[in-house]
Amino acid sequence: MQTAPPRQAPGIVSASVRVFELSLGEMLWSRRTIFMGLVVGLPVVLALVVRLFDLAGATGVRVNNMAVDGPAVFGLIIWAFFLRFSIPVLGVFYGTSLIADEVEDKTITYLFSRPISRQAVLFGKYLAYMACTVLVVLPSIVLVWFLVIPMGGSLGGNFIDLVKDLAIVAIGLAVYGAVFAFVGAKFKRPLLVGLVFVFGWEQVVLALPGYMKQLSVAYYLQGLVPHAMPTDSFASMVQAISRETPALGTSLLTMGLIEGAVLYYAARIVANREYVLEQ
Amino acid sequence: MSPIHDQSYRRYNGTRLPVGRNWGVIARHGIRSMVEKRPFLALMLFAWIPFIVRLVQLYIVANYPQAGAIIAVNPAMFREFLDQQGVFVFFTTIYVGAGLIAADRRANALQIYLAKPLLRMEYIGGKLLVLVSFLLAVTLLPALLLILMQVAFSGTLEFVRNNVFVIPAVVLACFVQVIVASFTMLALSALSKSTRYVSLLYTGAIFFTEALFNTLRVITGSTRVAWISITANMQQVIDAMFRMPARYETPVLVSALVLLALVALSISVLERRVKGVEVVS
Numbered sequence: 001m002q003t004a005p006p007r008q009a010p011g012i013v014s015a016s017v018r019v020f021e022l023s024l025g026e027m028l029w030s031r032r033t034i035f036m037g038l039v040v041g042l043p044v045v046l047a048l049v050v051r052l053f054d055l056a057g058a059t060g061v062r063v064n065n066m067a068v069d070g071p072a073v074f075g076l077i078i079w080a081f082f083l084r085f086s087i088p089v090l091g092v093f094y095g096t097s098l099i100a101d102e103v104e105d106k107t108i109t110y111l112f113s114r115p116i117s118r119q120a121v122l123f124g125k126y127l128a129y130m131a132c133t134v135l136v137v138l139p140s141i142v143l144v145w146f147l148v149i150p151m152g153g154s155l156g157g158n159f160i161d162l163v164k165d166l167a168i169v170a171i172g173l174a175v176y177g178a179v180f181a182f183v184g185a186k187f188k189r190p191l192l193v194g195l196v197f198v199f200g201w202e203q204v205v206l207a208l209p210g211y212m213k214q215l216s217v218a219y220y221l222q223g224l225v226p227h228a229m230p231t232d233s234f235a236s237m238v239q240a241i242s243r244e245t246p247a248l249g250t251s252l253l254t255m256g257l258i259e260g261a262v263l264y265y266a267a268r269i270v271a272n273r274e275y276v277l278e279q
Numbered sequence: 280m281s282p283i284h285d286q287s288y289r290r291y292n293g294t295r296l297p298v299g300r301n302w303g304v305i306a307r308h309g310i311r312s313m314v315e316k317r318p319f320l321a322l323m324l325f326a327w328i329p330f331i332v333r334l335v336q337l338y339i340v341a342n343y344p345q346a347g348a349i350i351a352v353n354p355a356m357f358r359e360f361l362d363q364q365g366v367f368v369f370f371t372t373i374y375v376g377a378g379l380i381a382a383d384r385r386a387n388a389l390q391i392y393l394a395k396p397l398l399r400m401e402y403i404g405g406k407l408l409v410l411v412s413f414l415l416a417v418t419l420l421p422a423l424l425l426i427l428m429q430v431a432f433s434g435t436l437e438f439v440r441n442n443v444f445v446i447p448a449v450v451l452a453c454f455v456q457v458i459v460a461s462f463t464m465l466a467l468s469a470l471s472k473s474t475r476y477v478s479l480l481y482t483g484a485i486f487f488t489e490a491l492f493n494t495l496r497v498i499t500g501s502t503r504v505a506w507i508s509i510t511a512n513m514q515q516v517i518d519a520m521f522r523m524p525a526r527y528e529t530p531v532l533v534s535a536l537v538l539l540a541l542v543a544l545s546i547s548v549l550e551r552r553v554k555g556v557e558v559v560s
Binding site: 050080081084093189192 | 491
């Protein structure tokens with residue numbers, strides 16, 4: 001009688017895909033999606049209110065006492081809500097919970113008992129985070145775009161800018177998610193560390209002159225904004241706020257390096273750490 | 280043979296405090312467990328750095344009066360100090376407050392607590408006191424010490440005499456900051472079993488309302504919508520206490536009413552969520 005050859009453990013890619021499939025459903029159909037819906041839903045409500053005011057013939061939107069059109073309002077919403085608030089907050093919330101949730105629920109041992117590499121657990125969960133946030137955030141941006149752009153702008157003429165904005169948001173989610181996945185793997189209280197980074201460190205260094213701001217993600221993310229804003233007036237306003245912005249290539253390269261490096265270190269931590277679960 | 284322990288009903292033989300005085304036990308335990316954490320102590324020490332900076336400012340102005348032209352010691356300085364402490368109020372609230380009730384709910388300890396001779400009010404009061412104590416330690420305590428040090432460095436009561444309102448303003452402002460933050464956090468903590476989710480909800484409540492206000496401010500070109508933001512409402516009310524011109528167009532009364540409504544809502548949430556028995560249909 002011939003015995004079947006022992007089945008080989010899946011490689012890191014197929015293992016990551018399996019973890020991704022498992023985690024995506026958990027992430028999408030959980031209560032935290034309500035929080036995410038709230039975070040990305042309010043800008044849509046705001047855009048709707050602005051549009052209704054516009055349709056009712058109210059005085060146009062004014063920025064610094066200058067009448068601005070729909071594309072500029074869209075740029076403002078992307079800047080104030082998504083880039084400065086939603087992306088870092090979603091990154092902190094989801095990124096830190098990739099591993100910390102399993103530790104807190106004491107279920108990480110079940111994942112680690114499967115014949116897959118530990119790194120695959122992190123990569124799979126990170127991919128699920130990306131899919132989950134992108135699936136919720138990007139449609140809300142498109143809704144805001146449809147609501148606001150017709151106020152003095154054309155949908156066709158601004159489509160390329162929308163694509164650029166979507167790309168910036170996706171890049172922001174990827175980099176912040178990776179940074180906080182590392183924080184979640186490394187620290188015992190990852191959320192507090194993450195909040196201190198986003199609302200403490202990044203806010204302070206961005207206001208400081210010199211090179212300190214280069215030690216933040218927000219600096220490079222802001223560097224992409226002037227290249228994607230729908231109107232020159234808004235782009236120049238953003239540049240005035242952030243005083244100096246890095247070049248497009250520098251921003252993209254640095255964010256790519258940050259993402260790669262922190263994901264690599266996060267995976268190493270997860271692979272080497274001995275998780276002692278509190279009883 | 281191992282002894283067989285009697286696990287049937289036994290009367291409580293310990294000392295029983297009169298009803299209404301058990302909150303101290305919860306508060307004491309909560310404060311002690313936080314003080315034992317080294318990262319928390321580091322946060323507390325960090326929160327006192329602005330105090331040291333202001334102390335140096337007071338010393339310089341007291342010894343070199345001409346420096347007062349640049350770094351003046353006036354009621355606005357104390358107002359600014361409280362504004363700066365807002366960051367530490369935020370982080371302390373999250374560190375201390377997020378798990379206060381959520382951790383008990385997660386461990387199903389709420390039922391055990393409330394099965395003892397402990398009123399719901401006492402439980403909530405005890406938990407609230409933990410947060411309030413630490414928040415006052417980063418706001419009221421350094422602010423009052425600063426006033427004291429100002430008198431000590433200058434060797435005269437002239438500043439206090441000329442600005443009689445400063446001490447009550449500092450006390451009231453600190454209590455506004457602390458009460459709003461504590462009740463909001465405690466209510467959010469009662470809503471979930473996850474401390475991380477609670478922290479995020481609190482962050483959202485503070486920063487999202489701020490982001491919403493700032494966007495509307497730019498779009499409408501007016502600050503009449505400041506009542507949307509929790510932080511802006513606090514700033515508005517505290518500015519009035521310090522007799523400073525209001526920084527937003529929202530009437531101070533409206534801001535005060537919004538803060539009161541927030542506290543009332545939090546109390547209502549606590550009343551509904553902190554129960555000994557959960558009836559599940």
